[in-house]
Amino acid sequence: MPALSPATPVLREAAGCPDLFPADTLFGVSVQNRLTPSPGKELLPMIRKTPRAVVLLMLVALDFGTAHARDAAPEPKAPSTASVDTGVLEGAPYRVDIPADWNGELVALLHGFEPIGTPRATPKPPGDEAPLFLAAGYAVAQSSYASQGWAVDDALRDNERLRAWFVRRHGKPGRAYLVGFSMGGYVALASLERYGAHYDGALSLCGANVPGTRVFDDVLTSLVAFDYFFPHAAGLPQGGIADPAGPELGQTDVMRAVDAALKTNEDAARLLAEHAQVSRGRLAGAIGVHYLVLHQMIARAKGMPVDNRATAYAGFGDDAAFNRGVRRYAGDPQAMLYLAKATSLSGEIRKPLVLQYNRDDFLIPARYQPVYPAMVLSAHGRAPLVLPPAGEGHCGFAPEQIMQAFRTLTRMDRGGPSSH
Numbered sequence: 271m272p273a274l275s276p277a278t279p280v281l282r283e284a285a286g287c288p289d290l291f292p293a294d295t296l297f298g299v300s301v302q303n304r305l306t307p308s309p310g311k312e313l314l315p316m317i318r319k320t321p322r323a324v325v326l327l328m329l330v331a332l333d334f335g336t337a338h339a340r341d342a343a344p345e346p347k348a349p350s351t352a353s354v355d356t357g358v359l360e361g362a363p364y365r366v367d368i369p370a371d372w373n374g375e376l377v378a379l380l381h382g383f384e385p386i387g388t389p390r391a392t393p394k395p396p397g398d399e400a401p402l403f404l405a406a407g408y409a410v411a412q413s414s415y416a417s418q419g420w421a422v423d424d425a426l427r428d429n430e431r432l433r434a435w436f437v438r439r440h441g442k443p444g445r446a447y448l449v450g451f452s453m454g455g456y457v458a459l460a461s462l463e464r465y466g467a468h469y470d471g472a473l474s475l476c477g478a479n480v481p482g483t484r485v486f487d488d489v490l491t492s493l494v495a496f497d498y499f500f501p502h503a504a505g506l507p508q509g510g511i512a513d514p515a516g517p518e519l520g521q522t523d524v525m526r527a528v529d530a531a532l533k534t535n536e537d538a539a540r541l542l543a544e545h546a547q548v549s550r551g552r553l554a555g556a557i558g559v560h561y562l563v564l565h566q567m568i569a570r571a572k573g574m575p576v577d578n579r580a581t582a583y584a585g586f587g588d589d590a591a592f593n594r595g596v597r598r599y600a601g602d603p604q605a606m607l608y609l610a611k612a613t614s615l616s617g618e619i620r621k622p623l624v625l626q627y628n629r630d631d632f633l634i635p636a637r638y639q640p641v642y643p644a645m646v647l648s649a650h651g652r653a654p655l656v657l658p659p660a661g662e663g664h665c666g667f668a669p670e671q672i673m674q675a676f677r678t679l680t681r682m683d684r685g686g687p688s689s690h
Contacts, residue, residue, distance in 0.1 A: 482613020
């Protein structure tokens with residue numbers, strides 16, 4: 271499912287509820303997760319924000335003609351001292367770091383889901399992952415995207431705009447790589463599909479590497495299943511947490527109420543956890559994130575982006591009773607069209623791609639892992655390399671694991687062995 275990011279915060283604990291958020295994270299943050307309070311709101315998770323934190327972009331025609339022409343810029347020169355550029359491009363805060371010993375190559379870091387309303391520091395801070403690549407001699411470019419939420423369409427455009435700006439300002443890098451976490455992993459795949467001519471490869475870590483329509487179908491399933499087994503749970507909307515017309519609740523409040531409800535029927539809780547492919551201990555956290563992501567996508571798409579009226583559910587015990595009693599929602603046609611266009615994937619890649627997941631990731635279920643390789647195979651693209659899972663929880667990678675995966679990518683690009 272969606273994802274957070276390391277360099278930004280990821281949820282390790284939620285406002286006094288460490289039991290809901292095992293020490294490794296929420297939407298895509300790995301190493302040091304932290305909670306960032308929003309003014310007047312409770313703490314919201316950053317899904318591997320800076321890079322770490324599913325959806326392709328709307329087919330918006332961007333005029334990159336002049337930027338492409340400038341890609342033939344002179345070869346870059348390493349600065350005598352480290353340099354930092356920060357600013358805003360078309361509404362998207364950005365940061366570019368170039369080390370004094372620059373090797374002439376570029377890493378575009380793509381962060382994960384950032385809840386709407388999360389405060390942003392100015393200028394944009396470097397984040398947790400950038401220093402890893404800077405220490406290895408790479409320049410690092412990071413966009414915060416022009417909007418928050420499941421903003422994959424903005425992310426795709428803003429990252430490409432930043433790459434073109436980098437070329438104009440610093441020269442064309444000898445090699446350029448995409449590295450994305452969680453939702454940013456999806457953006458890395460989409461960028462490789464659409465703008466592959468400008469990149470030499472991509473690394474998706476803890477990525478939501480499936481079309482967004484599948485992600486949001488699963489998100490809705492998670493919520494309506496909870497509503498079915500735990501109707502009228504204390505502290506939650508009477509119409510259920512999936513109801514798009516329900517009152518807006520804070521994510522922390524939802525997770526606490528969900529956690530309390532789950533404890534009243536452990537058999538149903540275990541059934542939900544098994545269906546969602548998460549451990550029982552992480553179930554409340556997963557459902558809370560699903561609530562946040564769906565309702566923020568409803569706001570972004572200006573309507574219900576999924577429709578379950580014809581869905582035949584299975585795996586919930588008495589499936590006949592479940593399908594009779596589960597709540598059904600009609601999707602808004604324009605919202606569904608937006609989601610389908612903005613979050614599509616084709617599998618048409620021609621450059622090296624490395625995918626790596628985590629163990630016990632409660633946001634990216636194991637059933638997602640074979641999806642994109644199968645899409646690439648169907649599209650006759652270049653088969654991605656899927657590394658063995660590493661780290662625990664969503665985007666719970668140690669720094670050395672991130673760099674091992676990246677070195678695997680660069681070896682593939684240079685024609686060397688892909689083993690890491």
